[in-house]
Amino acid sequence: GEDVEQSLFLSVREGDSSVINCTYTDSSSTYLYWYKQEPGAGLQLLTYIFSNMDMKQDQRLTVLLNKKDKHLSLRIADTQTGDSAIYFCAENSNQGGKLIFGQGTELSVKP
Amino acid sequence: ETGVTQSPTHLIKTRGQQVTLRCSSQSGHNTVSWYQQALGQGPQFIFQYYREEENGRGNFPPRFSGLQFPNYSSELNVNALELDDSALYLCASSLDHSETQYFGPGTRLLVL
Numbered sequence: 171g172e173d174v175e176q177s178l179f180l181s182v183r184e185g186d187s188s189v190i191n192c193t194y195t196d197s198s199s200t201y202l203y204w205y206k207q208e209p210g211a212g213l214q215l216l217t218y219i220f221s222n223m224d225m226k227q228d229q230r231l232t233v234l235l236n237k238k239d240k241h242l243s244l245r246i247a248d249t250q251t252g253d254s255a256i257y258f259c260a261e262n263s264n265q266g267g268k269l270i271f272g273q274g275t276e277l278s279v280k281p
Numbered sequence: 282e283t284g285v286t287q288s289p290t291h292l293i294k295t296r297g298q299q300v301t302l303r304c305s306s307q308s309g310h311n312t313v314s315w316y317q318q319a320l321g322q323g324p325q326f327i328f329q330y331y332r333e334e335e336n337g338r339g340n341f342p343p344r345f346s347g348l349q350f351p352n353y354s355s356e357l358n359v360n361a362l363e364l365d366d367s368a369l370y371l372c373a374s375s376l377d378h379s380e381t382q383y384f385g386p387g388t389r390l391l392v393l
Contacts, residue, residue, distance in 0.1 A: 174323075201381070212285075212371055213324070213384040258323055267314065267378040268337055271323030 176259055176272035183280055188246040190275045192259030195240060199261040202235060203269065204244045207256045216244070216257075246277075254279045283308060285374050285385035293391045294362050302357045302388045304372030312336070312378045313355040315347060318369040318387070330355055331378040367392045 174194045182188045194202065200221050205213040219226045219233045219242070226233045232245040246253055256274040263270055286305045294300050306313050312331045316324035326339035330349035344360040353374075359366055369389050373382035 200379075203381070205384070212287075212386040213373075215381065215383060218381060260323075262379070267312065267329050267331070267375075268326035268339060269314070269316075269324070269373075269382060270326070273321075273323050 174259055174261055174270050174272040176257075176275045178273065179276050179278070181278045181280065182249050184249060184251055186249055188249045188253070188277055188279075190244045190246075190257050190259075190277065192242040192244075192272055193240055194242065194259070194261045194270075196261055196263060196270070197237070197240065199263065201262050202233075202242050203260040203262075204231075204233065205258045205260060205271075207258065207274070209255075213258065249277075249279050251279045251281060253277060285372060285383055287370075287372050287385040287388050289388060290386065291389045291391075293393065295393050296362055296364060298362050298392075299358065299360045300362060300390060302359075302370050302372075302390070303354065304357070304374075304385060305354045306374035307383055310374035310376055310383075311353050312375045312380070313349055313353065314373045314375070314382055315355070315357050316371040316373065317341070317366075318371055319365075320368070324371055327357065329378065336378050362392045364392050366390065 203218040204216040230247045259272045260269040314329040315327040318324040328338040333349045349355045369387045373384045375382045
């Protein structure tokens with residue numbers, strides 16, 4: 171079946187790196203996404219990776235994809251207090267273009 | 282370039298009533314997808330509209346219905362509201378039905 175799983179909480183110190191992990195089940199997904207949600211707001215697209223790539227870097231963000239283990243991670247370098255938010259991993263589905271989301275990881279950045 | 286917009290931002294209804302939520306897609310996008318996000322959960326796919334036709338539906342009952350207009354804006358209608366319909370309703374638009382989805386700010390619906 172379709173399922174995306176994430177750990178619920180992560181706490182880091184300002185300036186440290188954060189790593190948020192995700193596992194997914196649909197091996198036919200062509201894209202995998204990371205979205206950020208601040209309190210009371212919609213979802214902001216952070217980055218995405220095509221399924222035939224292993225890694226993608228975008229400024230402070232690094233996405234790693236292990237297709238064999240169906241494992242996706244998002245690394246945020248030099249984490250700032252403004253990075254505090256909920257981060258969602260999502261895979262696309264071949265069924266009508268829907269995205270399947272994980273439950274979200276709440277990142278707390280302490281000064 | 283204007284992003285995805287949704288109206289209203291907040292809404293309070295009572296059980297049994299009907300509600301219509303609206304979404305304007307980003308310029309140049311022909312696809313709109315709707316999601317329901319309950320408190321503390323990830324968004325759940327309701328349905329997608331591509332060029333005015335429904336292009337996929339999630340596990341939601343028929344009282345959730347939608348529409349897409351020739352300018353690609355969209356409506357989500359929910360009939361016979363239930364308490365569990367209280368959630369943040371998110372709309373996302375994309376260039377095409379399989380392309381990256383960009384989300385609006387959401388409409389927060391409270392059913393009493």
